[in-house]
Amino acid sequence: KKLGIALVGLGGYASGQLAPALLQTSHCYLAGIVTGTPSKIPVWKAKYNIPDKNIYSYENYDQIKNNPDIDIIYVVLPNNMHAEYTIRGFAAGKHVICEKPMAITVADCDSMISAAKKANRFLSIGYRLHFDPYNLEMARLGTAKKYGDIKKISGGLGFKATPHQWRLQKKYAGGGPLMDLGIYVSQGMCYTTGMEPIAVTAQEGKKTDLQRFSEVEQSLTWQFEFPNGLIGYGSTSYDDDMNFLKAEAEQGIFELTAAYTYNGLKGYTPAGNMQFPLINQQAQQMDGIALSIKNNKPSIVPGEMGRRDVKYLQAIYEAMRTGKRVSIKAD
Ligand code: NAD
Known part of the structure; x- marks a missing residue:
């Protein structure tokens, strides 16, 4: 049986990527929707053949508890709403997939993980690149030390x-x-090296648009310190275009020059270009998670991983604010 997924929040990602991907999945399908915008309902009903009894608002969302068609809730809301809708999903006795970043604080991540445990259900994070062949190849080459030890790793998006x-x-x-x-x-540097950072330094970039970036950073660079002394150079920006993940190893460079896109990824190794069949990342991801649920096992992208990443992001912000090296404690 295919597991029924209900998408919560029908914004750009849910409508542009997840719902179309759910037409290609073998272990799950789009069974229901939760939306605060009634005008979206007829469009989704017609397009995805969703029965009225599987359509919810944010107010009656908790009643999903009584709906056997829905096995998994997929939270695709703004980041600050992830914790509440995940916890309510567990209270309704469903499994939950929550989009990245898992939440905006580590404390929220803890509450989400506790809610999953209490409900005896699985929590997974919408990390599609863990199901993407190019990124998996970076992880394989790095952790198998195919080209020797990595001497420098860097990435930017x-x-x-x-x-x-x-x-x-x-x-x-x-x-x-x-x-x-x-x-x-941050994720790319961790799965490519197979290591977790122990400390970080970070610098906020110059704000050239004070109006747009009155509340948040416009750009940011950071340096992860890994246990063996390797440094990971990260950068991110809402103003500059960049999209890469690069490992410089003893016997050559392996890298993705389009690293985090939905398709059109490009990878190079000392042995030549990476070439993988075209896949739908979101379909692979949801099928992978659904299959792990069917097998009663945690997925490869569990809540604990989401929490770990939020912890790293918070450490990066602390390093940026204080200008100091911030150590990161293993849990
Ligand atoms: P979006 O702005 O397009 O959609 C957000 C949805 O939330 C909308 O349907 C909106 O109506 C709804 N919403 C409900 N309450 C709201 C409120 N108070 N304020 C604003 N919106 C509200 O955003 P998106 O791009 O679909 O992103 C949603 C989540 O998905 C984010 O957490 C984002 O990080 C994640 N995302 C992940 C990927 C990925 O590749 N994994 C890609 C895009 C987005």
Whole structure:
């Protein structure tokens, strides 16, 4: 049986990526929606054949508890709402997938993990790149030391952000491009090296647009210190275009020059270009998570990983604010 997913929040990502991907999945399907915008309902009903009984508002969302069609709730709301809707999802007895960043504080992540445990349900984070062949190849080459030890690792993700959206408001986003985009770079450096940083230094970039970036950083660079002395150089921006993950190893460089996109990824190794079949990252991700739930196992992108990453992001912000080296404690 395919597991039924209900998408909570029908914004850009849910409508542009997740719902279309759910037409291609084998272990799950789009069973329901939760929305605060009634005008979206007829469009979604028609497009995805969703019965009225599987359509909820934010007010009657908790009643999803009584709906056996819904096995998994997928929270695709602004970052500050992830914790509440995840916890309510567990209270309704469902499994939850929550978009990245998992939450805007580590304390919220803790509450979400506790709620999952109490409900005896699984929590996963919407980390699509853990299901992407190019990024998996970076992790494989790095952790197998295919080209020897990595001597330097770096990554960057940025683009021009349009003004006045929740992403530029601290209350909703929890921060700027680091919360939204830098999280991928932090992740990339960890899965490519197979290591967790023990300390970080960070610098806020110059604000050239004080109006747009009155609440959050416009850009940010940081340096992760790994246990073996390796330094990871990260950067993120809502103003500059960048999209790469680069490992400089003893016997050559392996890298992605389009690293975090939905498709069109590009990778190079000393042995030649990476070439992988075209896949739908979101379909792979949701199928992977659904299959782990069917097998009664945690997914490869559990809440604990989401929490770890929020902890790193908070350490980066602390280093940026204080100008000091901030150590990161292992849990
Ligand atoms: P969006 O602004 O397009 O959609 C947000 C949705 O939340 C909208 O439907 C909006 O109506 C709803 N919403 C409910 N209450 C709201 C409120 N008080 N303020 C603002 N919106 C409210 O955003 P998005 O791009 O779809 O992002 C949603 C989440 O998905 C974010 O956490 C983001 O980080 C994540 N995301 C992940 C990926 C990925 O590749 N994994 C890509 C894009 C977005």
